[in-house]
Amino acid sequence: MAMTARQRARVSLYVQAGIFVVAVAALILATDWQAIGNSVFNFAKIGPMFPGIFATGLVNTLIYTFLGFIVGLSGGLLLALMKLSSFPLYRWIATGYIEFFRGIPALLVFIAFGYGVPLAFGVSWNITVIVMISLGIVASAYIAETLRAGLQAVPKGQLEAARSLGMPQWRAMVTIVIPQAFKIVLPPLTNEVILLTKDSSLIYVLGLTASQYELTKFGRDGISSLGAGLTPLLVAGAFYLVITIPLSLLARKFESRTARTKR
Amino acid sequence: MNDVVNSSGSTSTIHAAGVAIKDLRKSYGSNEVLKGISLDVAPGEVVCLIGPSGSGKSTLLRCVNLLEQPNQGSIHVGGFEATDPDVDIDKMRRKVGMVFQQFNLFPHLDAKRNCSIAQTKVLKRSQAEADKVSMHNLERVGLGHLADRFPDQLSGGQQQRVAIARALSMDPELMLFDEPTSALDPETVGDVLSVMRHLAQEGMTMLVVTHEMGFAREVADRVVFMDGGVVVEEGPAEEVIGSPSQPRTKEFLRRVLDPTHIDIEQ
Numbered sequence: 001m002a003m004t005a006r007q008r009a010r011v012s013l014y015v016q017a018g019i020f021v022v023a024v025a026a027l028i029l030a031t032d033w034q035a036i037g038n039s040v041f042n043f044a045k046i047g048p049m050f051p052g053i054f055a056t057g058l059v060n061t062l063i064y065t066f067l068g069f070i071v072g073l074s075g076g077l078l079l080a081l082m083k084l085s086s087f088p089l090y091r092w093i094a095t096g097y098i099e100f101f102r103g104i105p106a107l108l109v110f111i112a113f114g115y116g117v118p119l120a121f122g123v124s125w126n127i128t129v130i131v132m133i134s135l136g137i138v139a140s141a142y143i144a145e146t147l148r149a150g151l152q153a154v155p156k157g158q159l160e161a162a163r164s165l166g167m168p169q170w171r172a173m174v175t176i177v178i179p180q181a182f183k184i185v186l187p188p189l190t191n192e193v194i195l196l197t198k199d200s201s202l203i204y205v206l207g208l209t210a211s212q213y214e215l216t217k218f219g220r221d222g223i224s225s226l227g228a229g230l231t232p233l234l235v236a237g238a239f240y241l242v243i244t245i246p247l248s249l250l251a252r253k254f255e256s257r258t259a260r261t262k263r
Numbered sequence: 264m265n266d267v268v269n270s271s272g273s274t275s276t277i278h279a280a281g282v283a284i285k286d287l288r289k290s291y292g293s294n295e296v297l298k299g300i301s302l303d304v305a306p307g308e309v310v311c312l313i314g315p316s317g318s319g320k321s322t323l324l325r326c327v328n329l330l331e332q333p334n335q336g337s338i339h340v341g342g343f344e345a346t347d348p349d350v351d352i353d354k355m356r357r358k359v360g361m362v363f364q365q366f367n368l369f370p371h372l373d374a375k376r377n378c379s380i381a382q383t384k385v386l387k388r389s390q391a392e393a394d395k396v397s398m399h400n401l402e403r404v405g406l407g408h409l410a411d412r413f414p415d416q417l418s419g420g421q422q423q424r425v426a427i428a429r430a431l432s433m434d435p436e437l438m439l440f441d442e443p444t445s446a447l448d449p450e451t452v453g454d455v456l457s458v459m460r461h462l463a464q465e466g467m468t469m470l471v472v473t474h475e476m477g478f479a480r481e482v483a484d485r486v487v488f489m490d491g492g493v494v495v496e497e498g499p500a501e502e503v504i505g506s507p508s509q510p511r512t513k514e515f516l517r518r519v520l521d522p523t524h525i526d527i528e529q
Contacts, residue, residue: 155365155367157363157365157367158367158369160330160361160363160367161361161363161367161368161369161426162369162381163330163353163356164328164330164356164359164360164361164430165356165357165380165381165385165429165430165433166353166354166356166357166381166385166386166433167353167381167384167385168353171384171385175380175384176369176380179371180369180370180371183371
């Protein structure tokens with residue numbers, strides 16, 4: 001019996017849903033729940049993680065991310081303006097910086113910065129400063145590209161109108177163009193914060209002391225001390241979601257607001 | 264700086280400046296857009312630039328406040344020589360109001376703040392003083408009651424009138440209009456033109472690029488017809504629009520004034 005195109009499409013959807021259900025069922029059946037229960041979902045033994053995971057892990061992750069973002073935002077704005085400069089040297093420097101730090105793993109930057117700079121210059125900085133700068137170095141490369149796109153999305157007429165009113169170039173940028181660019185890039189900028197939150201997990205390589213642990217290091221520490229297998233990492237992972245999901249919702253809100261005001 | 268010094272009008276608050284353009288040339292690459300333009304505008308005079316698109320009239324206007332950098336020739340505006348490499352460009356632009364085809368209002372500021380922002384940041388007026396000037400000028404263009412609206416809450420005609428108020432708030436001595444009604448719905452064109460007419464009556468020096476022949480004929484002291492980067496014909500409005508002497512002017516006006524006319528000669 002021949003089916004209409006619409007009927008065929010519906011049957012195809014049922015088949016896809018069926019395959020998905022069978023695959024999930026197969027995974028559940030194949031899982032060794034005994035082993036998983038002991039070493040991944042062993043929530044009975046994680047009591048000692050609290051309240052430290054709030055007071056130390058979560059708080060430090062938030063602090064590191066925030067400091068890194070401040071440095072990244074300032075550096076990113078500077079790089080974006082350099083990339084749009086009419087002076088070629090500025091453009092080359094900015095392009096080189098952005099391509100380099102976007103192209104290599106953040107982990108390598110942290111290692112290089114945490115160990116290389118103190119060796120090279122004979123300085124020993126406070127760990128918070130090192131974290132702030134190394135996270136900021138990586139973040140600024142990503143944020144620069146986002147901001148550059150935002151600056152270019154502001155119509156040329158805005159700068160012309162501001163200059164026609166007698167504003168010098170820098171004043172027109174600060175008062176008229178940059179505020180509008182930030183409004184445009186608010187959703188992608190929020191996504192950069194999410195990425196940065198997760199990148200902050202890599203700074204464990206810098207050799208933190210117990211009071212400096214962020215979420216991931218806190219979780220890894222729990223693996224060796226609690227005897228609950230990987231469960232502490234699972235808990236740490238959940239705490240990242242506590243940070244990132246609200247940020248995601250915020251980005252979506254910014255996005256719908258931008259879509260509404262766009263004419 | 265001979266015939267273009269400021270004349271302080273005794274009856275009006277406007278201090279009108281004149282413009283003197285001599286042998287102005289401007290090229291984009293190998294494309295010469297302005298081929299030696301000379302044009303004088305006396306203080307308080309209203310001059311309309313007309314001509315087909317691509318004739319260079321907007322480029323000429325934008326050269327006057329250096330939004331475009333001319334390649335050759337000289338421009339004097341009030342006491343400034345715009346083409347002097349050492350000119351304080353920002354100081355000069357304070358005296359020259361510019362109104363754009365696309366309004367270019369600042370979308371993140373309400374109408375009043377649009378008018379106040381450059382007063383506070385450039386003229387260093389206090390916020391209260393600037394807002395007072397802004398309100399005065401918004402009322403002048405008939406929009407005092409919409410001072411707290413943002414640009415996207417205003418019609419095109421209202422936005423353009425705010426843009427005029429914004430330029431006037433800097434106390435300019437010369438106003439440049441770059442096709443101010445070309446982007447407007449037909450029913451809002453009249454409000455903008457009537458604001459411009461009042462401004463002309465108050466004695467403002469105005470240089471207007473426009474396709475509104477009725478306005479040019481009624482308000483302009485002089486009309487300049489440009490084509491292909493040169494001034495083809497200039498003279499009193501009634502003369503150039505009413506009885507043009509050059510064939511190119513005649514042809515242009517015939518097309519503009521009677522756009523539905525179908526040419527069946529070929």
